[in-house]
Amino acid sequence: MANGGLVCGPISTFSRVQILHLVQSRSHRTIAEICEATGLHQNTVREHLQRLVDGGYVIQTTEHRTTRGRPRTLYSAADGTPEASSPVARDKVTAAARRGDLMRRALPATASDLGRQATYQLDDLVEHLEESGFEPVIDDVQLTVDLTPCPHAAARPEDRPVLCQVHLGLMQGVLTQAGGPLVADFVRDPALPEECVVQLTDSAA
Template identity: 55%
Template sequence: MAVAYSAISSYSRVEIMHLIQQRPRRPIAELVAATGLHANTVREHLQRLIEAGYVVAETERRTTRGRPRVLYTAATGESSSFVAAQRAKDAARRGDLLRRVYPSDAGEALPDDALHQLDALVEDLTEAGFDPLVDESALTLDLTPCPHAPSSGHRGTLCRVHVGLMDGVLAQAGGPLKVDGIAASCDPAQCVVHLSVG
């Protein structure tokens, strides 16, 4: 399976996202110094991440003279992205429609806000090139085979960024679910994400 062209299909964007997840409110100059990329390239990558709803830009409040910098932060429940919030609402609407058309015979169902979080997460993962298989009762998402496994030289960073992005999507959608972690596996293509009710 080829990795879909998404906001995180470029390792440079994954690297920038990782830096922003580690410490919020980063200016362009810091990201340029950390990645070694040209400032215009970093700006293009950031714009792509903003358009995907993963990053929020804010203008620095200055008390001294000079042009204020633009600071970049990962979109989470605290740093809200209008794009991510709208995508979550749209995913919830589509999910509700599908559940009305194809009712589930599952026993104890998740509350609506948790289902809406799953709707947003599944859509986001699908756009990133994954083919998620959700088990609502076990609260797991099987992302096997991982389309990013061929890039396993950076597997640790990729997995940390993906977990951060998934947590961000869940927080933006609003509800009780959080990412608990990824099940350890010897096979880099194996990826099962565990969720928990916060």
């Protein structure tokens, strides 16, 4: 169920957005690097990272050391590729597809002509967006995702580009993890702050 514009999930605070932006821009970040880049306390960073790992948006690995010393924990964005796939995210894909199939059996008119894999991608994407406080409207002909009104419309204008970039990266990771031809291409330039439309593309077309 959507949250009526309530910002929640992985982008519920701008501090978490900053952390996601860092791990999306470069893999294998250390807590010390994230603290230095954000100015956040180490305990705060740890808490945010744990929430993101638990949600399936970030993965953690242990540094391989060839010298003495305790190996560090490294953090990367869970982008859905085999090298950066989260078990939590994989479970979400399976659950979303199962719920989608149940809905389509109950309401055959909701079925899409996009094909099985693309349909499952959209199942997972819609659940991710609703979990994050959006109310997505999918056009599977024009391949757009309308997120108007954007819950981040009231954000500071200077923060909006990072918010959009991070959210687009999350959507790309969700679609990649689900596996299929659909890719989140870009966020259209809005005419009004509350407008947000994401353009998808079909890589198989």
